[in-house]
Amino acid sequence: xxxxxxxxxxxEADLPVVxxxxxxxxxxxxxxxxxxxxxxxxxxxVTLPAGTQVFTTHAEISEHAxxxxxxxxxxxxxxxxxxxxxxxxxxxxxxxxxxxxxxxxGKDEIEATIDALLEGTYVLDRRALLELVTNRPVxxxxxxxxxxxxxxxxxxxxxxxxxxxxxxxxxxxxxADGLIVATPTGSTGYSLSxxxxxxxxxxxxxxxxPIAPHNLNVRPMVxxxxxxxxxxxxxxxxxxxxxxxxxxxxxxxxxxxxxxxxGFTMKLIRLRDHHFLDTLxxxxxxxxxxxx
Numbered sequence: 431x432x433x434x435x436x437x438x439x440x441x442e443a444d445l446p447v448v449x450x451x452x453x454x455x456x457x458x459x460x461x462x463x464x465x466x467x468x469x470x471x472x473x474x475x476v477t478l479p480a481g482t483q484v485f486t487t488h489a490e491i492s493e494h495a496x497x498x499x500x501x502x503x504x505x506x507x508x509x510x511x512x513x514x515x516x517x518x519x520x521x522x523x524x525x526x527x528x529x530x531x532x533x534x535x536g537k538d539e540i541e542a543t544i545d546a547l548l549e550g551t552y553v554l555d556r557r558a559l560l561e562l563v564t565n566r567p568v569x570x571x572x573x574x575x576x577x578x579x580x581x582x583x584x585x586x587x588x589x590x591x592x593x594x595x596x597x598x599x600x601x602x603x604x605x606a607d608g609l610i611v612a613t614p615t616g617s618t619g620y621s622l623s624x625x626x627x628x629x630x631x632x633x634x635x636x637x638x639x640p641i642a643p644h645n646l647n648v649r650p651m652v653x654x655x656x657x658x659x660x661x662x663x664x665x666x667x668x669x670x671x672x673x674x675x676x677x678x679x680x681x682x683x684x685x686x687x688x689x690x691x692x693g694f695t696m697k698l699i700r701l702r703d704h705h706f707l708d709t710l711x712x713x714x715x716x717x718x719x720x721x722x
Contacts, residue, residue, distance in 0.1 A: 503527020
């Protein structure tokens with residue numbers, strides 16, 4: 431079996447963790463692919479197993495990698511979507527960052543994770559994605575997101591007006607800093623910080639959350655997964671931002687924009703003793719009584 435490894439950067443304190451992981455993979459006869467960025471971070475500081483290969487693009491791993499390990503935080507894991515895309519490559523998030531809500535496998539659980547891959551004792555969570563549809567190419571054709579798609583003002587002082595349509599019917603005009611369209615996975619991210627609801631990962635919903643709306647009676651909405659949202663954006667500034675997770679492009683009023691559920695899912699590896707509700711309580715302090 432082959433494991434591809436991806437990271438943005440590695441702290442010096444985590445180099446022993448990387449070395450131990452490489453040794454475990456080698457001992458258990460895994461072939462190892464390192465993303466070029468990962469290779470540049472660690473090649474001078476750790477001993478790489480013989481036969482280690484380097485990759486850069488989606489095409490280089492799409493036919494060869496059986497699994498992908500993301501080393502870092504949640505942002506690093508979101509990056510891996512652009513590598514696996516529509517390929518059925520399960521992703522394991524090894525938390526070397528701070529929160530680790532999506533990347534919730536701890537440093538001390540790396541060996542257990544590798545063993546789970548060999549024994550087939552892991553759980554595969556299939557996470558819904560959102561697809562951005564536009565009349566002109568954007569994001570180099572990688573037009574899907576795991577957490578959320580947002581429309582956001584570009585100017586720092588002026589709000590934008592987002593005319594929103596649900597399945598072709600007028601829904602509302604949001605006068606706000608922006609609008610978030612989130613998956614259930616993304617419900618605990620940016621949407622939550624803007625007052626959106628927490629939605630179970632397998633619920634099959636789309637969450638629509640305004641960002642700092644001017645009208646106080648405008649509230650987030652939970653929509654069915656077969657909903658298609660379309661938008662017309664206007665404002666004093668002709669340009670605005672569109673984001674797919676952590677990727678951003680500048681669009682203008684000439685773009686026709688729609689968002690819908692993507693036709694494929696992202697597959698996240700979860701250890702059997704890890705559960706969403708436990709993570710919710712531990713990572714986000716859900717229900718914690720601060721009086722104690």
